[in-house]
Amino acid sequence: MKIKELRxxxxxxxxEAEYKFGKITKIMAMNGIGKTSIATAWYWLWSDKDYELHSNPNVRPYNVEECIPKVEAVLDINGIETMVSKQQKRxxxxxxxxxxxxxxxxxxYEINSVPKTERDFRSYLEEMGINFDKFLPLxxxxxxxxxxxxxxxxVLFEMVESKSDKEVATLTEGCAEVAALLDKYKFNEIEAMHKASRKKAEEQVKAIPNQIIGLEKAKVGYDVAELELQSNCLREQISEKQSLIENGNSASEKYKKASTELLKVQFEINDINRKACEELYLERKKYQDVADAADMGFDSAERKHKMAIMDIEKLKSNIDRNETERKKLVKKYQDAVATEFDDSRWVFDEESTICPNCGQTYPEDxxxxxxxxxxxKKEDAKKKFQIETQSQIEVISSMGMELKNTIERDTKTIKDIELEIEQYKTEKIQFNGQKTKALEKLSTLQNDPDLSDNQEYEVLCLKLHSMEEALKAMESGADYSNVIKAEIRQLKEELEIVQAQISKASNNVDIDEQxxxxxxxxxxxxxxxxxSEKILYQLSLVSKKKNELLVGEINSKFTVVRWELFAYQKNGEYKExxxxxxxxKRFGESTNTGREIIAELDICDSLQKFFGISLPVFLDRAESINDDRIPNMDCQLVLLKVTEDPVLRMEVA
Structure with a gap:
């Protein structure tokens, strides 16, 4: 494919521009003149990318919305002139x-002025031999x-007669296991399986020692025979202590009965105190409710007061604005009244008495x-002017009266609101007084009830005191029983600890088995x-062997570039x-820019020759190489060069 013309x-x-192309076309200008835009137009037509390979670039002119960007190319495809175009609508x-x-x-899209969908556009051109998958790389x-x-x-391996992984493994010494696996699996499947297997094995080999350390720590060094002796001794002590409890049961029953009677008296005292507290609470609540209601009333009056002030400010602002507007209307009214019909614009044109065709003066009649x-016509214009002026005066007068009424209404509303504000001030004073009186009354009430004058309460308190003294004398028997029970609980806890140690000691055997x-x-x-490491090593040998077999044949397809397809890392491992x-030298490592550009052109040229495809190549940065160093390529070459030319200049060979 060759470009004949690009519009x-x-x-x-x-x-709007039209460019013609030859076998070698040079596009020259200063930076920013539009060289790269031409290349972008070409690649956008075929791949929706700009020259920098950004997808879906913004191709619309800056600050221009109503336009339709369009690229149209007249091509020579296998000797057939074909016109293709692409445009973008917004x-x-x-x-x-x-x-x-x-x-x-x-x-x-269009092909030969026939509209096409993108799919049909690509399908049509693919039938003519255009390979869209290889278009950009080539x-x-x-x-x-x-x-x-x-x-x-x-892509590079497509350029040589490839051998199967099985054939290469058979040719590689020491790779019999991989050769056998390749009968069932693909190369990358074997690699993935054994990398996963190696990773899992490494994780387990690292984790198991920690698990063993944890089990070793769980083992105990108890003497089981000694623990059994401690257990029997504790059981005997518990049995002896339980026999002593029976002696203290009688004293304990008397103590329980006296305790029950004491609790009854305590409940009666608490009930009297509770009722007195309820009465005091209701009395305090009555005055607290009055204070709370007054507080709420004050807050309500305060809110209304503030809202009224805001309403007055809003109305005053409206009045000022309307007064300003009314003054403007007065000026308009005065101007309208003072306006008079302009007779100077209606002067009879003497030329209208001369015939425009023959140039002679019309007859007198x-x-x-x-x-x-x-x-x-003059009288009609004057009447129309008077009617329009009168209509304008009436409209201005109507608007002025409406503003006047609005100002008077807002002024009256302000006076009404000011009366409401005085009422709100009075309400706040009243609510403050109610709250103050309620709080003063509340401060005279005690926080706790005074039962000093309640004879029933005093009698019960004296009775409770005497019962407490009598109960103290009975506590010796009950305390003895409680002390023995506490000792039994302590012995049982020690017995549980010993039994747990015996159980742990028996687990040592299970731990050793784990x-x-x-x-x-x-x-x-x-x-x-x-x-797995053995299989992975064999895979690396197969890969290396395959690369060694193919790299020479691949490099023979290129003139300038050579390809490094495998390398050894610092740790000695082989890597594709x-x-x-x-x-x-590798790209970017002591290679100059011009030499790298020649190498990139060599890649495009060599790939095109191998795949039997001829596509135009656009080269930016062409000023980095001399004209005599430009390689002789079978395809069409477009060179974008930065020069001192202030206007775009093209040379076509």
Missing amino acids: ITDFKGIK AVSKPDARGISKVTLTNT SHPDVFTSQKVNDMRK HIDQIRVDFHH IIALQQKQREYEQAKAD CCIPLVDG
Whole structure:
């Protein structure tokens, strides 16, 4: 495919332009003149990308909304002249509830002036031999080397007669296990399985020693025979203590009965105190409710007071605004009344008495009729002016009266509100007085009831005191029983601890069995790790062998570039890669820009030759290489060069 002509309309900084192309085309100008925009137009036509490879770029001119960017190309495809075009339309929806409008950009296509959908556009051109998947890597110098390593390797391996992984494994010494696995699985499946197996084995080999340490810590060093003796001794002591409790049961029963009688008297005293507290609470609540109601009334009056002040300020603001507007209307009214009909604009034109066709003066009777018609038009204009002026005066007068009424109404409302404010002030004073009286009354009441004059309460208190003294004399028997019970509880707790220690000591055997099982698993995982590492090592040998077999054949397809397809890391491990070399150096490592550009062109040229595809190549930064160093390529080459030219200049060869 070759470009014969490129027409660009409303595209980025290009308003409308037409460019013709040859085998080698140089586009030259200073920076910012539009060289890259031409390249962007070409790649946008085919891939929705700009020259920098940004997807869906903004191709519309800056600050221009109503336009349709369009790129049209006249091409030579296998000797057939074909015209293709692409344009972009912009639609703005109505604002939604939030006032936001949605902008939609739609691309449309044509081939030989026949509209096409994007799918039909691509399908039509693919039938003519255009490969859209390989278009960018084969026509843009920056695309191929910016791809992922695996994607580049995949394309490069298409350029040679490949051998299957099984064939390569058979040819590689010491890779019999991998060769056998390749009968059932693919290379990457084997690699993924054994990487996962190695990772799991490494995790378990690392985790199991910690598990064994935890089990060792769980073991106890108790003497089971000694613990059994302690257990029997504690049981005997508990039995002896229980026999002593029977002696204290009688004293305990008397103590319980006296305690019950004492509680009854205590309940009676508490009931009298409770009733007195309720009466005092109701009395305090009565005055507190009055104070709270007065407080709420004061708050309500205060809010109304503030709202009334705000209303007055708002009305005064309205009055000031309306007074200003009314003064403007008075000025308009005065101007309208003073306006008079302008007779100077109605002067009879003597040229109207001359025929525009023959240039002779009309007859006298015809001239008189023209003067009469002019007079009637003047009178009609004067009447119309008077009617319009009178109508304007009436409208101004009506608006002035309406403003006057509004001002008077707002002034009256202010006076009414001022009367309400005085009422709110009076209410606040009243509520403050009510609250003060209630709080003064509340302060005279005690917080706790005074039962000093209650004879029943005093009698019960004396009775309670005597019963408490009598109960103290009986506590010796009950206390003895409680002390014995406490000692029994202590002995039982000690017995439970000893029995728990005996149980833990018996678990040592189970723990030893678990440790032996974990040690066996550790050995199995270490073996699994070694087996996976062996398979992974064999896979690396197969990969290396495959690369060694293919790298020479791949490099023979290129003139300038050589490819490094595998490398050894610092830790000695073999790793697949895909690195372009120029003069034995990697891109960016002591290679000059011009040499790298020549290498990128070599990649495009070599790939196009191998795949039998010829596509135009656009090269930016062409000023970095001399004209005599530009490689001889079979495809069409477009060079974008920065020069001192203030206007875009093209040279076509």
